[in-house]
Amino acid sequence: MSESPPEFPATRCADCGLLYGHEAYICRECGSETFERAPLDGSGTVYARTTIRVPGSDHQGEEPFEVAIVDVGGEETVRVTVRIEENPELGPDDPVEFVDRRDGVFYFRAA
Numbered sequence: 001m002s003e004s005p006p007e008f009p010a011t012r013c014a015d016c017g018l019l020y021g022h023e024a025y026i027c028r029e030c031g032s033e034t035f036e037r038a039p040l041d042g043s044g045t046v047y048a049r050t051t052i053r054v055p056g057s058d059h060q061g062e063e064p065f066e067v068a069i070v071d072v073g074g075e076e077t078v079r080v081t082v083r084i085e086e087n088p089e090l091g092p093d094d095p096v097e098f099v100d101r102r103d104g105v106f107y108f109r110a111a
């Protein structure tokens with residue numbers, strides 16, 4: 001057994017309970033501006049993955065790098081766009097785990 005990954009810092013709308021994997025300022029469901037921390041289990045599965053070879057201006061010089069859409073959480077999940085560290089061969093349904101967040105980017109790796 002490996003150690004559990006760090007908790008994933010999701011947030012939840014305090015009024016309707018909708019879960020967000022990124023900072024939200026106005027709830028798309030109910031319009032509330034009140035959010036609370038809702039940490040999730042940091043394990044997840046890959047939904048889709050791609051290799052970025054022509055990045056936007058914020059990430060020039062880092063290419064190529066791996067970006068994936070990951071469903072993270074346990075009983076409740078959120079779908080987030082993340083960077084994949086180390087293993088470029090991950091595909092749909094492969095297990096991943098949260099590593100950390102740096103410069104606003106979520107990093108995951110193969111679990």
Ligand SMILES: [Zn+2]
Pocket residue numbers: 013014015016017018027028029030031032
């Ligand atoms: Zn809401």
